[in-house]
Amino acid sequence: QQQVKQSPQSLIVQKGGISIINCAYENTAFDYFPWYQQFPGKGPALLIAIRPDVSEKKEGRFTISFNKSAKQFSLHIMDSQPGDSATYFCAASISGGYQKVTFGIGTKLQVIP
């Protein structure tokens, strides 16, 4: 059972454009929603994360929008650059204890010049 659904699986964006990746979750107990960025041949690295007490979090060109009632969250990459080309994973987990992190299937982003 896929508890975190991510779309699209691949995305091509022109340089300078906005990249948008969407995720939806089912488990209302999730209270931590990170996004990981993975470059080819590397391990995933935490990019940005949000908790459900806020509806938006921005770090530089990266913004997470969170809709608790719809159980959806999304990553927006403003002014997308070729260096942003990577695979992006949304994830969800429950804080505390030893809860596992559930990952989405990943979105391969390609930013073309």
Added chain:
Amino acid sequence: DTAVSQTPKYLVTQMGNDKSIKCEQNLGHDTMYWYKQDSKKFLKIMFSYNNKELIINETVPNRFSPKSPDKAHLNLHINSLELGDSAVYFCASSLPGASEQYFGPGTRLTVT
């Protein structure tokens, strides 16, 4: 200094063989994980250890046996390798109960 390191980076072996992957973290974390990433990039947790104790074991065949000699190391031993074991295996670590995980560079296992 590498925070989470894995050896080897590449591993090519034949079906039926036994192999091990080693992981070390120098972040002082108590919790370590093994993930399998298949050819479609899907990340699936296999095991989690906290301070040398197994806390998550996700329906992984018992040919896979993790071992944690101390809280900074988590090794993965795989017996009787099968073609379907070909994947990239990632080690990760975190503080106990924390969701932010730090991943190693991965070990690409190819079973022929």
